[in-house]
Amino acid sequence: MTIRYTAPAVATALLAVAGAAQADDLTLCWAAWDPANALIELSKDFEEKSGHSMSFEFVPWPNFADRMLNExxxxxxxxxxxxxxSQWIGLGAEAGHYVKLNDFFDANGITMDDFIPATVTGYSEWPKGTPNYWALPAFGDVVGWTYRKDWFERPELQAEFQEKYGRELKAPETLDELKDIAEFFQNRDIDGTTVYGAAIYTERGSEGITMGVTNALYNYGFSYGTPEEPYKLEGVVNSPEAAKGLEYYKALYDCCTPPGSSDWYMSEDIDAYKSGQVALQMNFAFIWPGVEADPNVGGGKSGYFPNPAGPDGHFAQLGGQGISVVSYSDSQDAALEYIKWFAQPEVQSKWWELGGYSALKAVVEDPGFATSQPYAQTFLDSMAIVKDFWAEPSYASLLLSMQDRVHSYVVAGEGTAQEALDKLVEDWTEVFEDEGKM
Amino acid sequence: MSQSVIARAAEATPPGVARRFRGLSDRAIAWIFVAPTIFLLLAVNIFPLIWTIRLSFTNFRANRPNAEVEWIGLRNYDRILTDSDIWETMQATAHFLCWTIVLQVLIGFSLAWLINRKFKGNDLWTTIIVLPMMLSPAVVGNFWTFLYQPQIGLFNYVVAFFTGADPTSFSMIGSVSLAPWAIIIVDTWMWTPFVMLICLAGLRSIPDSIYEAAECDRASKWRQFWTITLPMTLPFLMLAVLFRGIENFKMFDLVVQLTGGGPGNTTTLTSIDLKREAFEKWRTGYASAYAIILFVTVFGLASIYVKALNKVKER
Known part of the structure; x- marks a missing residue:
């Protein structure tokens, strides 16, 4: 009797074990932000089609790098x-954290030519400019600006601005115009409330102020080395033009930001904008779907524009990320399966619909893309002018030095812009010397 | 009744255990009992310390375990001791340490002196006063950032009420001159009750008979305070200073939540700086040297202080 009932039970158990071996439980790690929720929704399709189950580990941005790099x-x-x-790609590749994807891409007909070039360089390649891929571009992002279109359109403000600056009150095209607008709105009474010019990145602890100040520095001539000498710092990072860019950012902080905004990053900027405190907001493009859906500032009340040009260039800080397979994973095959699924054009289209910024050309070059959302054209224009921070394996040291030097000058007002950049060159030189790259 | 402790212990020892230890000397048995603790101490305290000293002479980075590790002698120590930024963080730490201790001792002792008087609701007030120290530092840091907000923060409005200043005209955590005081205020608010409790214990340990004798000798209250109260509570006060000094030297969570070390580096204490070097920049060798320097400093100061404390207690 016992044997008769045990045999089918064992067979069932074995089948269950075999089934479990085929269906993996994959854990995807990312930052805790709006697009992550969209990815959970999108991934249900993968779970259905593959039989694998998905778990998610999302960490808030201020702790994201700390937590995940430790992992x-x-x-x-x-x-x-x-x-x-994007800046982790060098470390991920050189320290062996990520699986190299070239063979997998070749075997599955995934080609990097199908993605926006800036995202391939920014999120996938290491060393930069070489066809060595460690990630699939997953989420295109860039720093841009949001403004209160409803305020800009008020006739009395239009007239006052025209009289004061001799031009129309509209989305700025240069950094100087942006500062004028921010100054115009600073401490202005709108509907009985005092409002301020602009919410910009000033955060000290993680990467905030660097992601903000670079939008001014790049456009004033700051550069990470030269094409001939990638680690040339002297005269490039601390050129007099770059110092002027840093002075500009400090002037913008001093004249036109809300009181107490000395340690603000993405979420604080969003809060200030949505609560009607500021006329302009610097932030990554990922927030735009949320702005459009917001009852206070969405539904046509907000407009979007790319980072304005400066005297020496027109760039914007690249954000965004690529998706990589972690080399320590026991479920690499299933993880690669996820990437294969994610790279499909129809999945990428759905990704955009849900609020994820696809980097696939087939999606962004679709004739209907630019008009699909009020911010879609600004996203395309911004992605065309991106520049990224160092993606070296020692990126964390390089970033922390920049955070320190720039915050000390812009927010704490220590020394001059030139001194801050000179010290930054000293710090970076020490890092690259330790790395044996200088 | 006259049975010795040893004989009683022997009687209480189960026969199995006694048989197992038969033939071992007292010294050997003592070693058997002490050995696990010594092993644990060596493994958890001494070995990491020696390992840290070793790492401090190298360029090791924990995030590159496969990279070649070079012996660089005293270079890390030289860099740290000649780095003006590190001296700035030392100054910030000293400023924080000195002011928090001074304020907490003054206010804590005053509160203890008031609470020590017998009045209605004494226990209730004691409970209310000690509430802040029961909160998590991360929570305290977080809600004080809201209290310090220039536009909506209660703190600015209270200051504005008394001074007539515009509440949005100053930012406690965004201003270079105010931020160091912002963290001192919060730490004082949170930890003064701890000092108060220690002082209260000291005040309550003074026998009433001493004050009665002083009254008979017609000593004034002022004289009683300087010749009885203060000397007899001094060991308690010194103990409170030691505890708060050690705690605040390694202060991290509260300040990170409040200011993140900013603006600039004005509130970057050594513990924050060390964490950045060790676990954000991953300069493990450099951070090890930094930790050793701090350890020697704290160990030296604490040793001198404990000797002074013992002398006071002996008086």
Whole structure:
């Protein structure tokens, strides 16, 4: 009797084990923000089609790098898939955290020519400019600006601005125009409330002020080395023009930001804008779907424009991430399956519909894309002018030095812009010397 | 009744255990009991310390375990001791440490002196006063950032009410001159009750008979305070200073939540700086040297202080 009933039970158990071996539980690690919720929704399709189940580990932005880089550096197996920041690609590749994807792409007909070039360079390649891919572009992002279109359109404000500056009150095309507008709105009474000019990035602890100030520096001539000498810092990072860019950012902070905005990053800027405190907001493009849907500032009350040009260029800070397979994962095959699924044009289209910024050309070059959302054209224009921070394996040291030097000058007002950049060159030189690159 | 402790212990020892230890000397048995603790101490305290000293002479980076590690002698120490930024963080730490201790001792002792008097609702007030120290530092840091907000923060409105200043005209955590005081205020608010409790214990340990004798000798209240109260509570006060000094030297969470070390580096304390070097920049060798320097400093100061404390207690 016992044997008769046990045999089918064992067979069932074995089948269950076999089934479990085929269906993996994948954990995807990313930042905790709006697009992550969209990805959960999108991934249901993958779960349905593949039979694998998905878990998600999302960490708030201020702790994201800390938490996830510790995970990678310790060889942790928490994450099978990592949507890591663009600047981690050097470390991910050189320290062996990420699986190289070239063979997988070739075998599955995935080509990087199908993606926006800036995102391929920014999120996938290491060393930069070489066809060595460690990630699939997952989320295109860039710093841009949001403004209160409803305020800009008020006739009395239009007239006052015209009289004061001799031009129309509209989305600025240069950094100087942007500062004029911010100054115009600073401490202005709108509907009985005092409002301020602009919410900009000033955060000290993680990457905030660097992601903000670079939008001014790049356009004043600041550069990370030269094409001939990638680690040339002297006269490039601390050129007099770059110092003027830093002075501009400080002037913008001093004249036109809300009181107490000395440590603001993405979420604080969003809060200030949505609560009607500021006329302009610097932020990554990922927030735009949320702005459009907001009852206070959405539904046509807001407009969008790319980072304005400066005297020496027109660039915007690249954000966004690529998706990589973590080399310490026991479920690499299933993780690669996810990437294969994610790269499909129809999945990428759905990704855009849900609020994720696809980097696939087939999606963004679709004739209907630019008019699909009020911010779609600004996203395209911004992605065409991106520049990214160092993606070196020592990026964390390089970033922290910049945070320190720039915050000390812009917010704390220590020394001059030239001194701040000179010290930055000293710090970066030390890092590159330690790395044996200088 | 006259049975010795040893004999009683021997009687209480189960026969199995006694058989197992038979033939071992007292010294050997003592070693058997102490050995696990010594092993644990060596593994958890001494070995990491020696390992840290070793790492401090190298360029090791924990995030590159496969990279070649070079022996660089005293270069890390030289860099740290000649780095003006590190001296700035030391100054910020000293400023924070000195002012928090001074304020907490003054206010804590005053509160203890008031609470020590017998009045209605004494216990209730004691409970209310000690509430802040029961909160998590991360929570305290977080809600004080809201209190310090120039536009909506209660703190600015209270200051504005008394001074007539515009509440949005100053930012406690965004201003270079005010931020160091912002963290001192919060730490004082949170930890003064701890000092108060220690002082209260000291005040309550003074026998009433001493004050009665002083009254008979017609000593004034002022004289009683300087010759009885203060000397007899001094060891308690010194203990409170030691505790708060050690705690605030390694202060991290509260300040990170409040200011993140900013603006600039004005509130970057050594513990914050060390964490950045060790776990954000991953300069493990450099951070090890930094930690050793701090350890020697704290150990030296604490040793001198404990000797002074013992002398006071002996008086």
């Amino acid at each position: 990678l550096n310790s060889g942790g197996q928490l994450c099978d898939l990592m949507i890591g920041d």
